Amino acid sequence: MRDYNTPERIQEMLKAVQTVAAQECRIIRCPFCGHRNFEVTPGSVGYVKAKCVKCKQEVAYNLVSMRRVTVKLPG
Numbered sequence: 001m002r003d004y005n006t007p008e009r010i011q012e013m014l015k016a017v018q019t020v021a022a023q024e025c026r027i028i029r030c031p032f033c034g035h036r037n038f039e040v041t042p043g044s045v046g047y048v049k050a051k052c053v054k055c056k057q058e059v060a061y062n063l064v065s066m067r068r069v070t071v072k073l074p075g
């Protein structure tokens with residue numbers, strides 16, 4: 001069985017926490033009840049699946065389509 005709690009892993013995790021804390025995260029809320037489910041960092045892509053702890057609804061998010069997009073018109 002693999003040990004997931006090695007000092008290296010904990011160190012890595014703490015580093016990630018600090019990195020994320022320095023970024024402007026987007027708060028993802030449950031579309032059903034508005035409960036704050038989790039936060040994503042600006043560079044996040046792909047899909048995330050989560051179960052709301054409050055209303056127990058399972059939701060999936062497409063992080064790409066939720067990203068704020070600036071459209072530049074030609075000319």
Ligand SMILES: [Zn+2]
Pocket residue numbers: 030031032033034035052053054055056057
């Ligand atoms: Zn909810």
